[in-house]
Structure formats: structure tokens, C-alpha cells
Amino acid sequence: MNTTSIQQPNDSFTFRRWSLLVSLHWAENKRRFLLSLLAIAALITAFFAFEISFTPVDFDFGSQFSIYYIGLYIVGCLYGSTVFSALSHRRKAIQYLTFPASTPEKLFCSMFFGVILFFIAYVTVFYIVDIPMVALNNMLLRRHNASPDSYTKVINVFSNLGGPIPNNELRFLTVFFTIQSAYILGGLYFPRFSFITTSIFLVFFTFLLWLFADRMVIAFLPATWDGNEFFYWHSFDPTGNYRQIVELPSVMENIIRFLLIYSWPFWLWLVIYYRLKEKEVRG
């Protein structure tokens, strides 16, 4: 057998080392991945079948949207909490941490499987189940002589069609990546029962955040501050016209808005990186 060894002096990141690490990770875990995908497909099928068998007329974009996102959140977070499960087991952790790859390579390998590949696989599995289920639903409607107007179409999961909040700019998706990253980080911090512990921690953290934003910060803001408006403050005279308006520049508003919506996963991954660097195998 010929094996070409890696002799690059680069200690930060090499694509070749990373791709070999990905191949190794795939070979060691492919069975688990494929079984998980089958389990996801079975769960989505069961949900769809339940929905269609009771109310085929109501099976619409909303139903598909709900099943897609409920599944994505539950399965994605469950899977996220296991991305670094090797580090919870001493035997695997020793092998993982002494393996000759850099921390960024190990991190990007885990992110590749846990975030990118998981998402692609989940969307693919969803459509593999969704397309025939929509066809089945429409066939049932035809049999019951329902109006063609009630026939449904396959949802585009990258649009907000069927979502409960109009014009929310795929907020459910961006929030998912943030929450999933929190579960990945939780898997590093809480070696045992990481999903449950992270869930409790997130609920507690959200409560504290709400307490801070809604009770503490508001006390320091001007009396007429509209809590729903984040980027400007105004007050009205008795006739209803603007009396005062303080507004952030639109560039700054756009930057803050962008960071608030999209940057959370990256900050969490940065914490994951440092946590991984400082990880020890005790006991």
C-alpha cells in the first residue's frame, strides 16, 4: 500500500491534512451518519403521514414549514450536541487530541460534518420525503373530488412561504444556526447529558437576557422610548407630530442589524475553537 505522508511544516491549516481528516472522520462514522439519516427520514414520514391521514385538505405550505423547522431544530440541536462527543469519552478524547492535525483543522472538520453536511443532508432527506408526500396528499384530494385550488405544492424551504411571521427574512434559519452552535459549544462544556444541560442553560440565559433588556436597560432609557424600535428614538407633540427624533446613521444600523442577525454562530465557533485548544483529558 502506498501512502503519501504529510510533511508540510504548516502548523495552522493545510487543505490536504484537512481533507484527509474529513476522509478519516467519514470512514469512522459513516455507519452512524447513514443510520441517523434513515431515522430522520422515518420521523419526517411519520409526521407527514399523521398530518395527511387526518386533514389532507389542511396539508399546505404551513404544515410543510412546521415539519421542516421543528425537525431541523430538534434533530439539528440533538446532533449538534454530539459533534464533540468524542471529547466526553477519555479513550476517544486521547485519540482525537493527539491526532496530528491542527485545532482549526479539527474544528473545521467537525463543523463540516455537524453544520454544513448535516444541513445539506437534512434538506435532501426532507425533500426526498416531502415531494412524494405532497403528491400523495394531492392524489388523496383528487380521490375525494376536492377542488384543485386546495391542491398543495412542494415548499421552497429557502423562502419564508408558509412561515408564521411574514417578511421575516429567513429568521428561523439564521436563528437555527445560532442555536445549533450553542448546542455544539454545550457539548464541549457539558460532557454528560449535554443536550438537556444546554437546553436548561439556554432557557436560563434567555430569561436573564430578557430580564436585562426588558427590565434593567429600559429603566435607563428616555421615558418615551419605544422598546420595539432598536435604532432610533422619537417623541411626539400633543398633535401627533414628531417633536424629537434621534436616529443612528443607516450604515451603522445596517452593520449592527447584520451582526445581530448573522454573526452569532461565528462568535460561538470562536469560543468553540478556544475551548477546543484548551481541552484537557483528566482522570
Next chain:
Amino acid sequence: MLTIRDLHFSYRHRPVLNGLSLGLQPGYIYGLLGRNGAGKSTLLKIISGLLFPKDGELSYGPWRPAQRKPSFLQQLYLLPEEFHVPPIRIGEWVKLQAPFYPRWSQQQFISTLTEFDIPPDIRLTELSYGQQKKALISFALSTNTGLLLMDEPTNALDIPGKSQFRKVIAGALEEDSTILISTHQVKDLENLIDRILVLDRGRILFDQPLTTVSQKLRFHLSFDPAELVSAIYGEPSLRGNSLVTPNDTGEDGQPDLEMLYKAIIHQPERLNAAFTN
């Protein structure tokens, strides 16, 4: 060369290593002995970068293990006492892992596997625990890393496996590599190690080449009660008293590692005096 100076390490408030200093030279096989809980495995983990010392210096060539740089990890292989094997075939496993080790030798791997009588194309998880360990030992030796650390490598090996282990280790040492074997199975290291290190209460209690031990100490049996009194260490056995005495004969003897270890643990001052004289 691995250099350790004044190393301190604690698990929470329980000190394990307390000002440990040590130098490991290439071209030698070191045997690391110590009681349970003496810190042998902890020391191996610190050398591998799996634990970070509280204080002190630790370097292997230009590297500091705690940084876990790939160029360092390519030079190190740790065979832990307890290990994990993935559910894949040996051939595939090697094909995927070997490229990470620049001095990997496929020929050496096959010959070591053959020596251990392990079939080369079987799933690792289908092997018994002892066979898995033999496969891992074969892999570890074939990486030809500069620093090979083995934690209780002979645990779970059968009797033929232990002698096979001694044979493959003895044949694997290169002049630019260091092998450190941590064990409490003292007998398994006989005729194998070049230097003995004994760890006790967080420090190196004894560090001598076995050639010096042979020159300075004599291990023998005696029925003479006076010899028992004057010995560095002695204990009764069915064949008479087993004794460790200063070697006044001028002839090199064969060290009995078990007796040497007991003498180090029970009579460290008297033993070290024999080496300073």
C-alpha cells in the same frame, strides 16, 4: 530530546507531580515504574499535550507539547492503557491514518502484525481486546515517531504476546527515537529497557541506566542471616532470602527489576548511596 524541569501538576487540590525534572535521550528505551496513583499516566498525558502543567518547563526539541502543533504530534505516538478502535478494517484504518506520520513504514507494520499473528484485513472491532492492543502496538511502532509513549502496553496481552512484544520493541528502536514504557508489570520490561525511572510522590526517585545498575548492585539469593541484615533490601522467599546488595564482585550481574523496584521504594536512601559511592 525531551526536557522536563521542575514540573508541577495537580488535579484540583491534589498534587500529583511536584517539581519533577527529567531528560529523555534519543536511542533509548525507558521504563517508567511507580505505585498506582504515582502519576505515571499523568506524566505521559502531560508529555503528549493532553494535560497542561501548572508550573515548570517541558519541551521536546523546538516544541511545547501543550500547544499540540501538528508538527509535534507527527513526532509523537501515545499508546494509552485504554483505547478506542473504530469499526473499520485494519487496511482502511491504516490507509487513512498513516499519511499523518511522515516516517510511516508499511513494511514494518505488516511484519509486526505478522509477528503478533493478527490477520491484516479484519475489522478492528472484530478482534479481541488483546488483539486490538497488538494491532495498535504494530501501528504505534510503524509510525517511527521520535517519541513513543506506551502506558501499560502489556496489559491484556497473553503470555506469548508479552514475549512477542519484547521482541518487536527491541527491534524497533531507531537511534533518533525514544521509547518510554510506563508499567507496573515490572517483569515485562526485563531484557528490554535501557534505563529505569521510578516515579514516587510526584518526583523521579530513581533514574539510572541498567548497565550502571548491573555494575553497582548484585541480585542474589542467600541463606546467610547476616547478609540479610547488611543488604540494601531483602525479603524471604522459598529459595532463601532474595537480596539486593552492593556489587563488590566486580562482575556485572543481571538486574532483577522487581527486586530493584522494591529496593527503590522501600530503601531509597541506601540504594542511592550505592550509586554515589
